[in-house]
Amino acid sequence: MYVLGYDIGSSSIKAALVEAQSGRVAGSTQYPASEMEIRAPRPGFAEQDPDIWWQNLCRATRQLLDQTGVKPDDIAGIGxxxxxxGLVLADKAGNVLRPAIIWCDSRAVEIGQKAFRDLGKDFCLTHYLNxxxxxxxxxxxxVREKEPDIFAQIHKIMLPGDFIVFKLTGEIQTTLSGLSEGIFWDFKQNDLARDLLAHYEIPEHLLPDRVKTFGIQGTLTRHAAAETGLRPGIPVAYRAGDxxxxxxxxxxxxxxxxxxxxGTSGVVYGVADRPMTDPQSRINVFAHVNHRPEAPRLGLLLCINGAGIQYAWLKNQMxxxxxxxxxxxxxxxxxxxxxDGLRVLPFGNGAERMLGGQNPGARFLNVQFNRHKRAHFYRAALEGIAFSFVYGFRILEATGMTTQSIKTGNDNLFRSPVFASTVAGLTGCSVEVIQTTGAVGAAKAxxxxxxxxxxxxxxxxxxEIETRYTPHGNSKGLREAYEDWLGHLNQLIR
Incomplete structure (x- = not known):
């Protein structure tokens, strides 16, 4: 038997089939080959058509079935x-009312900031952890403020994953983890975020019913089976944010x-067993996939905008x-x-939340024309991005989170021994590069x-662990370089 996993991104739809007994990846694909369009009707807006996600999922599925030869009758579950x-709005007939407002859209920043002030910082961080x-x-x-006619037609709201499950099963549902990522969940009350809903004048009935992250969430309809090339009745048994x-x-x-x-940007995601927040709101905290009120598992998420994009820029320019x-x-x-003393600050991809929303830009510091050559810039760039990760780890540790090991996939900057060994040396943690993808993980789940x-x-x-980097005993030079880099950064963000 096989299990099928999807990763619904804003760039493409990735799909993978895994043989359940052995864990062997039978095949994987993505569609389309070029990036999906993100529309920006106004500055700061970012929208996509949810039906395009669905159409591309159907194409990716047929492509994967053709590639692997796996029969639909042999697929036992979908993740x-x-x-x-993101935000998807549907009417009573299940029709999408407007383009989805996706993750990188910034139109609601001021609305959220005002709610933070009105409800109170302590209240929000205690109840919503964000x-x-x-x-x-x-x-x-x-939408309620700017598009009241559309708001009046809403039957249910959905996250992007909820929409895909709806198209597969006909069921409109969400999970506790999903509610928490949308700030619809009150961790202190272990219930819906009713104070925020009331503040925003959002009726509770617009939220989908809640199901478990793992378990039968619905089965494939005949219509969905016909569109995807799968068989009716396959259970959807897992969903989670990327x-x-x-x-x-x-x-x-x-x-x-x-x-x-x-990747283009960087992410550090740690797990804690009790609420941990950053007073400066430089991190986000959501329910992890295995969170239960009686056994909390919370994901602490920190983003670094200036990561692989800086190294790609250097490659293109130098x-x-x-x-x-x-x-x-x-x-x-x-x-x-x-x-040799060359330092790179990689923050050239917009404002950095972990720097308090400041945007110091990218900087090349201490350049010596008679000493530094192209190789020095490559090394300094990798170290500079690694230093920004270490800076992020320090923020997470300041919340009380402990770090024992760091795990990463094999398709990003951590493939670089210079980068990975720098992170390992300065955090004191082993770095394990693992052979997997998000679609494969969703299939196994x-x-x-x-x-x-x-x-x-x-x-x-x-x-499988592809490579392991362990902290090396002689990190004095790296520590001195990091402290020098940190000094330059602090001068810019004070």
Whole structure:
């Protein structure tokens, strides 16, 4: 038997089939090959058509079935990971009322800031573990204020993953983790965030019914089966936002474990067993996939906008034509740790929440024309991004979170030994690079939800560690370089 996982991104739809007994990945694909359109009708807006997600999921599914030869009758469960914080609105007939307002849309920032002031900082951090911010609840309030005719037609709101499950099963539901990411959940009351709903004048009945993250959430309808090429009756048995799902895919389930991603932007996602907040709201806290009120598992999420985008920019501007990241890595390794005093601040991709919303921009510091060559810039850039991750780890640790190990996928900056060993050396934690993806993790989680595995750990145990970086004893040079880098940063953000 096989399990099928989807990762519903804003760029593409990824799909993977996993053989349940062995954990072997039978195949994976993504559709479309080019990035999906994000429309910006006004500055700060970001919208997508949810029906395009569905159409591309159907195409990805047929492509995957053709590629693998797996028969639909042999698929025992479906899992969904999805882009977080989006807002989909549907009427009573299930029709989408307007384009989805997605994660990178900033139209509701001021609405969230005002709610934070009106309800009170202490109240919000105690009850919601976050500021209402620019999350789904604030986006819904924006619709109420700016598009009252559309708001009046709403039957139910959905997160992007809820919409996909609706298209598959005909059921409109959500999860506790989903409610928390939208700031619809009150952790102190263990119930809906009724104070925020009342403040925003949002009727409770607009929220979907809640189901468990793992378990049968509905079965594939005949119509959905015809569109996807699957069979009717396959259970949807798991759903979660992409960051909690990425952590799950890496086996990050318990306190002390951290998942990290070094893509275009960076993410550090730690797990805690009790509420932890940052007074400066530099981190977000949501219910993790395995959270239960009697056994809390909370995901602490910190974002770094200036990560892989900075290294890609450097490659495009400085590397000779035809150079690869492997070529850059080889040159970076030829330079000693600390890059002979050259420092790079990678913050050139907009305001950084972990810097209190400031935007210091990217900086190249201490450049010596007679000493520093291209290889020094490569090394300093990798170290500078790694230093920003370490800075983020320090923020998480200040909340009381402990870190025992860092796990990451094999498709990002952590493939660089210079980068990964710098993070390991300065955090004092081993860094494990694991062979998995979000779609594969969602498939395995669906196997647990469908009852194919006795425990979640059993479902995930087959993910292989590709490389492990351990903290090295001689980190003095790195520590001195980090402190120098930190001094430059502090001068800019005071």
């Amino acid at each position: 969904i990971a999805y882009q977080m914080h 500021s209402p911010g620019n999350f789904t609840a604030s986006k819904l309030r924006w 960051q909690p799902n990425n952590a799950l895919s890496l086996g990050v389930l318990d306190p002390g474990q951290v998942a990290a991603t070094g 590397a000779p034509a035809g150079s690869s990241y492997a070529d850059m890595e080889q040159m970076a390794q030829s330079v000693a740790p600390g890059a 669906a196997g647990f939800g469908a009852g194919l595995y006795g425990t979640l750990e059993e479902a995930l145990h087959t993910a």
